[in-house]
Amino acid sequence: MKVLRRTVLKDDYLDDEESLLAYSYDASGAEGKPTVVVKPRHAEQLRRILVNANQYRLAIVPRGSGTGVRAGAVCKEGVIVDMRGFDSINNYDKQRKTIDVGAGVTYNKLCTALAKLGMCFPLEPLNENATIGGLAAVNQVTEESFKYGDWHELIEQVECFDGLGRFGTLKGDDVSKVVGWEGTTGVLVKLRIKLVKNFSPTIDTIQVDGFTEAMAEATKAAAKKPLAIEYLDPFAAEACGLSQEEYVLIAYDDDQGSYKREAAVKVWRARKRLNQTLWNDGLVYEVEASLEEDHLEAFMKKCRAAQLPCYGHLGLGILITGVKTRHEAERFRNNVVALGGVPGGKRGYGRAAKAYAPAEMKKQLIRLKEERDYNHVLNPGVIA
Numbered sequence: 529m530k531v532l533r534r535t536v537l538k539d540d541y542l543d544d545e546e547s548l549l550a551y552s553y554d555a556s557g558a559e560g561k562p563t564v565v566v567k568p569r570h571a572e573q574l575r576r577i578l579v580n581a582n583q584y585r586l587a588i589v590p591r592g593s594g595t596g597v598r599a600g601a602v603c604k605e606g607v608i609v610d611m612r613g614f615d616s617i618n619n620y621d622k623q624r625k626t627i628d629v630g631a632g633v634t635y636n637k638l639c640t641a642l643a644k645l646g647m648c649f650p651l652e653p654l655n656e657n658a659t660i661g662g663l664a665a666v667n668q669v670t671e672e673s674f675k676y677g678d679w680h681e682l683i684e685q686v687e688c689f690d691g692l693g694r695f696g697t698l699k700g701d702d703v704s705k706v707v708g709w710e711g712t713t714g715v716l717v718k719l720r721i722k723l724v725k726n727f728s729p730t731i732d733t734i735q736v737d738g739f740t741e742a743m744a745e746a747t748k749a750a751a752k753k754p755l756a757i758e759y760l761d762p763f764a765a766e767a768c769g770l771s772q773e774e775y776v777l778i779a780y781d782d783d784q785g786s787y788k789r790e791a792a793v794k795v796w797r798a799r800k801r802l803n804q805t806l807w808n809d810g811l812v813y814e815v816e817a818s819l820e821e822d823h824l825e826a827f828m829k830k831c832r833a834a835q836l837p838c839y840g841h842l843g844l845g846i847l848i849t850g851v852k853t854r855h856e857a858e859r860f861r862n863n864v865v866a867l868g869g870v871p872g873g874k875r876g877y878g879r880a881a882k883a884y885a886p887a888e889m890k891k892q893l894i895r896l897k898e899e900r901d902y903n904h905v906l907n908p909g910v911i912a
């Protein structure tokens with residue numbers, strides 16, 4: 529490990545107990561003390577770290593803010609590479625509506641910079657301290673993905689290093705070689721992202737009587753090209769300030785909704801904070817289910833039978849619940865598999881949920897590793 533000392537400035541090489549402890553967990557609750565933490569600030573420093581890692585076969589774990597909930601940025605006996613030093617925001621292109629953002633920029637900092645330009649990045653994560661690199665690495669799906677898609681669709685190009693320390697700028701379909709692979713196929717350095725005009729959401733809340741009606745309302749609403757189509761069971765509805773009934777919540781990035789301004793923002797914020805609300809109620813393990821339309825109701829019924837809340841992105845075929853224990857989370861994830869669905873994906877698989885990563889994804893990872901990280905130094909144990 530000492531070889532890495534020479535790759536960064538003295539203060540950016542951390543191997544004291546206190547620092548290692550600070551990097552020994554993320555928001556997943558998993559623990560694992562790294563051997564060393566390095567904080568590169570320039571591409572050349574990062575290149576040298578990766579070249580050395582290959583020579584000495586050191587495990588490299590890229591890390592943003594550590595807000596990930598799948599233990600992707602935690603390691604035992606590895607090198608954590610803290611990417612927050614890559615924090616530039618520049619090259620705003622007004623015509624093309626794009627901007628270049630360092631992987632270590634937090635969503636919060638990006639929003640502040642974009643607000644001055646009257647623009648925004650439409651996929652809003654709940655945790656605004658997450659970095660752009662971390663969000664792209666897990667290809668985060670948010671409520672707004674119904675209209676704007678996932679990170680793949682909003683990234684024009686990526687500057688990154690592969691596992692061997694080779695720098696490249698990936699464009700078009702090649703972006704998919706690193707975005708969504710949770711730091712196993714490359715370390716993201718800078719991203720050119722697509723922007724939209726800043727907006728304040730408007731909302732429609734439609735009370736429904738049962739899941740069939742909810743689906744019918746969702747289908748009707750889809751024609752209006754909304755920002756998001758969300759399902760709320762009575763518990764979730766109450767937490768969003770609505771009556772304790774079943775609802776479909778439609779959000780728009782224009783004036784179509786009947787709740788506007790503060791009223792709309794209030795409901796929308798409460799919806800976005802739902803997983804935090806459940807967490808506060810002790811439901812600290814989140815289970816999300818990506819299911820075929822025909823099986824969404826069965827998942828909702830399983831939640832109801834277990835007296836657990838159920839909400840989610842109806843328009844995207846994703847429902848979510850929260851449970852109290854790891855064991856219960858596992859049981860629910862197995863329920864999702866039994867229904868032919870995929871538990872997770874929305875926030876990555878990391879080390880915590882890799883058992884549920886689809887087989888095709890694991891196969892594809894083997895191929896990408898061959899091409900981009902054949903010494904397997906990047907994030908071993910994540911996804912596969």
Ligand SMILES: Cc1cc2nc3c(=O)[nH]c(=O)nc-3n(C[C@H](O)[C@H](O)[C@H](O)COP(=O)(O)OP(=O)(O)OC[C@H]3O[C@@H](n4cnc5c(N)ncnc54)[C@H](O)[C@@H]3O)c2cc1C
Nearest residue numbers: 555592593594595596600654658659661662663665711716
């Ligand atoms: C209270 C709370 C609420 C949350 N709500 C949501 C939510 O609503 N929706 C949602 O989808 N997620 C949510 N999350 C999860 C979290 O915000 C995301 O997973 C986020 O992507 C993590 O960003 P980060 O910078 O903290 O990355 P980290 O946690 O540091 O890392 C996440 C993964 O990305 C990799 N990575 C990080 N930076 C890079 C890089 N530069 N290059 C390559 N790989 C990299 C890491 O190796 C790791 O595998 C929530 C988390 C918390 C704590």
